Amino acid sequence: MYHLRALCLHFSLIRTAxxxxxxxxxxxxxxxxxxPSCQCVEDYEALLPWNIQLERVGMVAAA
Incomplete structure (x- = not known):
């Protein structure tokens, strides 16, 4: 059961990206x-796909 939850979490991250x-x-x-370096909620929120800067090298998906 736990492996299915983990799999859903991983696919959710990939799909949202x-x-x-x-x-x-x-x-x-x-x-x-x-x-590992996140220390507060804001640090985690900065990692959400809609908060990541798309200009960063290699972050934008190829068409």
Whole structure:
């Protein structure tokens, strides 16, 4: 049961990144690298797809 929840969470991150025009793989890597340094709610909110700066190198999805 827990593995299905985890899978849904992962797919949700990937799908939401795509909907916001981000490269899903690079967005996912960025989130996983940044999570250990998050210290407050605002740090986590900054990682949401609609808060990530699309200008960052390699973050915009290829058409």
């Amino acid at each position: 795509r909907l916001h025009g981000l490269n899903p793989y690079r967005y996912y890597v960025k989130v996983l690298e940044a999570i």
